[in-house]
Amino acid sequence: MNKEYFPQEIEKKWQKYWEEHNTFHTSDESDKPKYYALSMFPYPSGKLHMGHVRNYTITDVIARFKRMQGFNVLHPIGWDSFGLPAENAAMKHGANPAEWTDENIAYMTKQLKMLGLSYDWDREVTTCKPEYYKWTQWLFLQLYKKGLAYKKEAAVNWCDKCATVLANEQVIDGKCWRCDSVVEKKYLSQWFLKITDYADVLLKDLDKLTGWGDNVKTMQANWIGKSEGAIFRFKVVENDLEIPVYTTRPDTVHGITYLVVAPEYKDIEKLTTPENKDAVEQYRANARKLTEIERLSTDRVKTGVPLGTHAINPFTNEKFPLWTADYALAEYGTGAVMAVPTHDERDFAFAKKYNLPMKIVIASEEMKQNIKDINKIYSADEVPLKEAYTEEGTLVNSNEFDGIKNTEAKKAITQYSVDNGFGEFKTQFRLRDWLVSRQRYWGAPIPVVYCDKCGIQPVSEDSLPVLLPEDVDFSVVGKSPITTSKTFRDTICPVCGGHAVRETDTMDTFMCSSWYYLRYADAKNSEKCFDKELADKWLPVDQYVGGIEHAILHLLYSRFFTHALHDLGLVGFDEPFKNLLTQGMVLKDGSKMSKSKGNTVDPDEIFENYGADTARTFILSDSPPARDFDWSDAGVEGCYKFLNRVWRMISANEDKISLDYVIPENRTKVNDDLVRTVHIAIKGITNDIANDFQFNTVISKYRELTNSISDWVGKAQWNDEDKSVFSFAIVSLLKLMAPVAVHLTEEVWTQLGAKTSIHDEKWCEYDENLAKTSSITLVIQVNGKLKDKIEVDASLDDEKLKETALSSEKVKQLVEGKTIVKIIVVPKKLVNIVIK
């Protein structure tokens, strides 16, 4: 064995060996229980960054640990390779995005291998390859057949810079998730997936996901945004239209003094009188011009214009005016809001501004005493309220509902509307359907055609994939490059054989990533999307690891897909990810690593200077996986030193180690202590991994064990007993470190004479009786304060501990002249003497 540790040499050697021997191939056939460990697959952006290193190291250590524990582990990798950066790079260089993508994949593959990750490369998937996107298209058709994919004209989010529409989930604070430019609203005919059909079950089943963090679950719950309320229909006075309104406050219905429809409301023109037409048109035009950010700003002054028409409140037969205002949103509820200014902050502000009347219908006891004319309809100037009253109270001014508590009135009033045929109970979700078409080239083409005669027709399944054309001009501006192809557009109708044109929009890349974890179960299947039996065998994913930034996007879409595929009979389970670990960000000097800030650390440099084992050890060492991780050069150095220490400790004593040692039953105290220390370490490390993968404490326990062994070496006589005990300690240390320092342990293991890989070894077992020290430090407290510590034999019973405590000189001094009220003994730990 070499005296010094040369990671670069041994890492290359073993990477080559593992690859040649296909060491990490996963068989579908095995008697062992299955375990599916998965990292979120990367976008091939060019180079790995430290976030990748952290993500893949965590999952790799989990996979290796489970393998040693006797599981048949599936640990695959692939590429989320469709998307805009490739297309933008292609535009810049005039090349096809496929080339740029392939180059990046090749480079990043090399890097992943340098990190020593135990992937089964035979299952690699690449979403931009026809053999993959064929099945993305096929799945789209299955959803289409089920009525879950549909096309509609709608106001959609448009990013001008990316020249495409975006899903709601991709708009962050009114800006594009990718390029940060302000998103506009456009009216376009687009493809949607009906995720709203699954809103209820996606919310409800969050409860089943006990292996997910609350942060992600509440984020999803908020996004789905369930609320319970009622729909009331109001008859229009001037014509025979009806306006349905969704409200969560049916209890306030007697207080309506006006009604607002969104500027985009479908019947708005019919609701506008000729005299008001110009003003309304102008208001609508203005509203269209506003950006999402301006419009959604809560501090914006509310504006609106009257339509000139009126509606009737069926509860009171009162007539009230109709307005349009952009604080009503076309996409939520029915696009119309019943306004009760006294009990809603927004309505209050609006009514104040336009001097609309107000009527109090919910009152607290205090209000009832202090407001004399509570039944009056007030003008906005006179109303005896400084702000809307949104607390609980009892109903006033509400006919037969007067005196009922408002919380109870909600149900009673809605029931009344049901009985009289002008309302119903309604559950409303904030979640909108998922817009999946993109006006871009580098994505899976949506497999439908538009026939001159038959209209929208799905492409027949046996003609899939619809291949991306290659005769395209990437230099075009303002339209999708795909539309420049001379061969793509014109085709024949699968129904009538007549002329048809292809859909030129491609799918959102999130569709590709919504099912890739299923494809790994059967990655090479050219006949099917995946075999159901194999999918049911491997899925759900036992441990999914990835960034929190996908809390809603990818994780919600994937859950939707799995539920839909389950209903289609394609899989036998409905939730894809049993346990989810959302890893924190990798920071440098307290802020996120980014090229613009210039605080990035290049993984290649770390591999080169210290080796992958150091990188792996360090990225796990300083913070628990879920927390942010602050990169420090000194920390890397420290881990490198530690690995060197381990190496030297073994290489210097190589001749004393034998792989078939026998630990003697009767051993010296010093040797017994070392044996116990090893068992304690095994127990601690095994538990730390089981308990939310606390790798930071795992690494510190490696160090503690190494320190203990090193101290022991200083005292060793090197007789046969010493050699056995030392061998046991070193072999255990190597196995415990094998999932993390994958190359170093393998090298040392074979240098010590092993014929098989350490990664095929069984995980260390511990003996509960030995996983504790032979003596303990008895803590002695007086009135709960630490007063003394005495080293005692661990076998002493409570009575003996009490005696020992009372015999302490310090205790004797303190107790003198006082009464002992009681003595509490915590077995094998502590004695607390309470005195007065």
Added chain:
RNA sequence: GCUCCAGUGGCGGAAUCGGUAGACGCGUCGGACUUAAAAUCCGAUUGGGCGAAUAACUCAGUGCCAGUUCAAGUCUGGCCUGGAGCACCA
């Protein structure tokens, strides 16, 4: 405004059940080895008080204020600060 998470030395962080607060590491300081440096090894390192002392003793201490308990970083209630998510959602 609503929801979730977090707050412990100079720093990252540790502490199954409530039971020695600060494991392990980084940094710093001191020492050994060396002609010297690097590397390596050994020791110290929460703050205050009293000490010549790196001895002994003592007080305080896990964001703040209360509470429960023999005992609180840990449990309960109320705040404060930071981060994240949602938000004119009727």
